[in-house]
Amino acid sequence: MITAVRPMAWGYVRVSDLKQVIQGDSIPEQKTRIERYYKLYLADRGVDFAGIEEDRKAVSASKRPFHQRESGVRLMKVLQPGDMLIIDKVDRLWRNQKDFANLVDWFDKHDIALHIVNMHGMSIDTKNPLNRCFLGCCAAFAELEARQLSERVMLHNQAARAAGRAISPRPALGTKHYKMRRRDGKFYTYVEWDQNARAVMGEIVRLVEYEGLSMEQVSRNIEQHLAQKAGRAFSKSAFYKRLWPDQRIRDGYYCERYIRDHDIKDVTQLPTNFREEARKYCRSKGLGIKQQRAQRMAQSE
Numbered sequence: 001m002i003t004a005v006r007p008m009a010w011g012y013v014r015v016s017d018l019k020q021v022i023q024g025d026s027i028p029e030q031k032t033r034i035e036r037y038y039k040l041y042l043a044d045r046g047v048d049f050a051g052i053e054e055d056r057k058a059v060s061a062s063k064r065p066f067h068q069r070e071s072g073v074r075l076m077k078v079l080q081p082g083d084m085l086i087i088d089k090v091d092r093l094w095r096n097q098k099d100f101a102n103l104v105d106w107f108d109k110h111d112i113a114l115h116i117v118n119m120h121g122m123s124i125d126t127k128n129p130l131n132r133c134f135l136g137c138c139a140a141f142a143e144l145e146a147r148q149l150s151e152r153v154m155l156h157n158q159a160a161r162a163a164g165r166a167i168s169p170r171p172a173l174g175t176k177h178y179k180m181r182r183r184d185g186k187f188y189t190y191v192e193w194d195q196n197a198r199a200v201m202g203e204i205v206r207l208v209e210y211e212g213l214s215m216e217q218v219s220r221n222i223e224q225h226l227a228q229k230a231g232r233a234f235s236k237s238a239f240y241k242r243l244w245p246d247q248r249i250r251d252g253y254y255c256e257r258y259i260r261d262h263d264i265k266d267v268t269q270l271p272t273n274f275r276e277e278a279r280k281y282c283r284s285k286g287l288g289i290k291q292q293r294a295q296r297m298a299q300s301e
Contacts, residue, residue: 009084010078011038013027016058027054061091061099065102082111172270191268204253253282255278258281
């Protein structure tokens with residue numbers, strides 16, 4: 001006797017950033033709405049609830065398509081013909097039309113029904129031309145919203161940087177944050193040069209380019225060098241017990257070279273992703289690499 005296989009309903013949730021928790025789009029809230037939707041619209045139709053897959057880390061649908069997300073990969077392996085996928089909103093699944101087209105084609109080929117919570121029980125048949133057009137419009141508006149949001153964030157960050165305010169929770173290498181009260185009574189976080197860190201970065205450049213030390217040697221001796229240069233006991237140095245491991249030494253070299261080569265005087269002139277830009281610039285110029293190779297060749301001789 002052959003028994004019919006009951007269709008399964010899977011849920012999918014994600015967040016782009018922590019701000020969505022404040023806006024009522026947190027993972028638990030999305031799960032609650034999906035479970036309520038299943039009980040209201042699918043439980044009485046002979047559909048079993050398989051569970052909810054979630055992307056535990058914040059992931060942007062604009063930057064990472066569904067098939068490249070951890071939960072997306074898992075769902076595409078377990079979903080069978082006749083199964084259903086429940087999402088809270090369209091933009092939880094995709095944020096651009098390319099991802100939409102690829103995903104809808106995959107739904108068609110595997111006979112997967114898509115359910116969207118904020119459409120109140122409406123099952124989207126992706127094979128239907130009208131439904132496909134409707135989803136395409138939703139995808140277009142989701143992409144437009146994402147681009148507008150990105151543009152607003154960029155303009156806000158540009159204005160904040162021009163005013164000297166911090167736009168990230170952690171200061172860039174060579175800078176530090178401080179708080180100042182404005183006339184409106186609110187405290188704002190501003191950025192200024194960290195003179196201690198800049199002194200270390202300048203010494204790194206000197207040791208690498210003029211003393212011929214390797215990054216590893218600089219990492220082991222940087223604090224002693226600075227203490228001796230200042231003419232005081234190492235234990236009384238401003239850099240005593242300050243952590244400068246190998247990677248930080250390299251980044252310090254890259255960032256200081258970037259600042260010097262671009263003649264940056266004001267901290268507001270630093271690019272938003274300063275450390276990444278500095279790495280990319282120095283590696284493209286071979287800075288720091290030529291010195292290491294020359295030293296290795298000298299040691300081998």
